[in-house]
Amino acid sequence: MKLSRAIPAGVVDAGLASLASFVLNLYAIGKWESEDPTILGIYFLYVTAFIMASTVPTQLLFVPAEKVTLDVPRPARVALFGGIARLGMPVAGAAAGLIGFATLVGFSKGVTWADQAPFLVTAAIATVFSPLQNHARRLLHLAGHSWAAASVSLVQVVTAATTLILLLRTSIAAQWLPIGSLAVANVVSVGVAAAITHRFGRTIDSPSRQIVEQTRSRIGHRELAPSGRWLVGTGIVSSGNNFLVESAVSLLAGLPALALAGSAKTVAQPILVLANGLRSVLGPPSMEAAKARDQAAARRVRRTFAMLMAGGVIGYVAIAGFDWVGNPLAALVETAYTVPFLVALTIAANGLNGAAFPGRMELIGAGKERSLFRVELQANIAQLGVAIIAAAAATSTTAGSFARPVAFAVLGIGRIVGYGKALDVHYDEPTVPTDTAVASSPPPEDPPS
Numbered sequence: 159m160k161l162s163r164a165i166p167a168g169v170v171d172a173g174l175a176s177l178a179s180f181v182l183n184l185y186a187i188g189k190w191e192s193e194d195p196t197i198l199g200i201y202f203l204y205v206t207a208f209i210m211a212s213t214v215p216t217q218l219l220f221v222p223a224e225k226v227t228l229d230v231p232r233p234a235r236v237a238l239f240g241g242i243a244r245l246g247m248p249v250a251g252a253a254a255g256l257i258g259f260a261t262l263v264g265f266s267k268g269v270t271w272a273d274q275a276p277f278l279v280t281a282a283i284a285t286v287f288s289p290l291q292n293h294a295r296r297l298l299h300l301a302g303h304s305w306a307a308a309s310v311s312l313v314q315v316v317t318a319a320t321t322l323i324l325l326l327r328t329s330i331a332a333q334w335l336p337i338g339s340l341a342v343a344n345v346v347s348v349g350v351a352a353a354i355t356h357r358f359g360r361t362i363d364s365p366s367r368q369i370v371e372q373t374r375s376r377i378g379h380r381e382l383a384p385s386g387r388w389l390v391g392t393g394i395v396s397s398g399n400n401f402l403v404e405s406a407v408s409l410l411a412g413l414p415a416l417a418l419a420g421s422a423k424t425v426a427q428p429i430l431v432l433a434n435g436l437r438s439v440l441g442p443p444s445m446e447a448a449k450a451r452d453q454a455a456a457r458r459v460r461r462t463f464a465m466l467m468a469g470g471v472i473g474y475v476a477i478a479g480f481d482w483v484g485n486p487l488a489a490l491v492e493t494a495y496t497v498p499f500l501v502a503l504t505i506a507a508n509g510l511n512g513a514a515f516p517g518r519m520e521l522i523g524a525g526k527e528r529s530l531f532r533v534e535l536q537a538n539i540a541q542l543g544v545a546i547i548a549a550a551a552a553t554s555t556t557a558g559s560f561a562r563p564v565a566f567a568v569l570g571i572g573r574i575v576g577y578g579k580a581l582d583v584h585y586d587e588p589t590v591p592t593d594t595a596v597a598s599s600p601p602p603e604d605p606p607s
Contacts, residue, residue, distance in 0.1 A: 167304035169435030171295060174311035176431040178318035178343055179205075182336040183424040184490060185322060189332050191417065191493040197273060197333070199413030200264050202420035204277040204337065206404050207260035210397035211285045212292075214253035217393035219246045220293040222382040225522070227300060230373050234366035235301040237359035239352065241374055242297075243290055250289050254282040263405050267413055276333035280341050287344035294351035299438050303358060307438075310351045318343035388527035392534045399538040403545040403565055410549035411558025418559035419504075421494035425478055425487050426504040432470045433512025436463055437519065444516045445523025453585040460516045471509035475502050497556045504563040510570025517577030521584075529580040537572030541565045 183205075190198035223242045227235040257278060264274045291310065298307035321339040362370070375381075408416045440463050447456035479502035481488045481495040494501050521530040545565035552558035 165436070165439045167308055168299065168438030169432065171299075171304065171308040171311050172431045172435035172438060173428075174308060174315050175292075175295070176427055176434075177311075178315040178340060180424065180427055181315070181319060182322065182340055183420075183427075186336045187421050187424065187491055187493060191421065195414040195417045196267070196269065198417040198420065199408055199415075200260070200267070200269050200274065201277060201333075201336065202416060202423075203263060203401075203404055203408060204257065204260045204274075204281050206397075206401045207257045208281040208284055208288075208337065210394070210401045211253045211256040211281075212250070212289045213393035213397040214256070214390055215246045215250040215289045216292065218386040218390035219249055219379070219382055220289060220296075221389055221522075222385040223377050224293070224296055224300060225385065226373060226376050226382070227297065230369050231362075231366045232300070232302045233358065234362040234370050236297060236303070236355040237362060237367070237370045238373065238377065239294060239297055239355040239359075241377060242293065243352070245377070245379065246290060246293065247286060250286045254285040257281045257285065259401065263408065267408065273333060276331060277337060280334060280337035283341040284337055284344055287341065287348050291344050291348045291351060294348065294355060296438075297355065298351070301358065303354075304438070306354050306358075310347050310354065313350045314343045314347040317346045385527055388531045389522075392527070392531045395531070395534045395538050399542055402542055403562060406542070406546050407549045407558060407561050410546070411552045411561060412555055415549075415552070415555045415558035416562070418493060418497055418500065418555065419562040421491050422497075422500045422504040422559070422563065425491050425494045425501050426474075426508050428478075429467075429470060429474055429505055429508040430512055433467060433508070433515055436466055436512075437515045440516065441519040444519040448520035448524035448526075448581070448584065451585055451587075456516075456520055456581070456585075463516045464513050467509055467513045471505060475505050479505055497559055500559055500563065503560065503567070507563045507567035507570060510567055511573065512570075514570055514573035514577060517574065517581060520581055521577060524581075524584050526580060526584060529584075530577075533573065533576030533580055537569050537576055540572050541569035544568045 186198060186201050190201065220242065223238070223245070227238055230238070260281075261274055261278055265271075291314065295307040295310050298304065298310070318339045321342045322335055325335050325339065404416055404419075407419065440459055443459045444456060447453070447459065478485055478487050480498075488495050518530065521527070521533075542565070545561050548561035548564055549558055552561065
């Protein structure tokens, strides 16, 4: 698929995938922003814990397995979905235990078990199926079926909205609805993705099928561990640190401050959607350039990515950065706009982190997972330190709400600078050493993981 067609498909897929959580966040904000800001704050904490837990199977197994599939002819890659799924689901189930950290924070702030149990149960279910659904979509991109990946996301958002509407007609406690609707949507969309990959898998030719069978032996826990251990470390550092940042904000500045920051985060989400959509298409050229040590090609991809991100940030700040008559979100998410400049700063912070994506993909393509981990560790330490200082120094709830976006902006800057330094070293090296034993050579025009 040409980039001119793949980029729209990637953006649509990322947009639809994020639309479900966006709608459910809007429901949570509308339900609890006035009624009980403490519950809204703990809800956002559970969402962050769910993302942290989902990182484990994604980075430990799914992403390394996707790197291995790059050695398989493009259309045949979908045939590996079943085997990868069987390996990943038990890991995802075990990782769901990490969500319990949100429960401990909730208890420390006086939130009752009755208010937390629905969040805990539904987030655990989502942790099992969400990473698998995301993997299926990435695999479809890798196989050149980007619009099929978008159809999986469409099923997800339709199912989530339908489930939410049906549950609203019952007497079930509101805490079951937002993450619960997402969990149901993930289960259904995984089933659809499995059917799609099976259908495409039946059409591959015999030579490709033989390569698939040979590749299966390389997709096991032991084979994927050398790459996965560094990637999961990187993922846990990043998502786990986001959890620590939000926990620090809730403990030092209060759950209402976290609720304000979470509302602004919801409004600013489309910028990360844009970044993820661009990564789906522009990530592979970044990986290929780094693998081939073609610094000029890598810079062209980075420049294209940065220009598109900058345009998105500037345009979105103009539309949704402030409370004005032309902003349709101002009436939907009033909480986000009670603090001037909070949304605009959050959008800018998202743009900085999105702009760092090409550097990340280059490091993975070059087999520099260890270097990636080192940069992430340093940047996340800076993020946490800034968040603690800002939250502790805040003299009000509104001031405390800025701790999260300011710290996230520091993270983005740290990533851009750190990735750049690590890549300078890589491109200056005379040979192509790898930090892992599972580095593969991605062929041209492959979408990223």
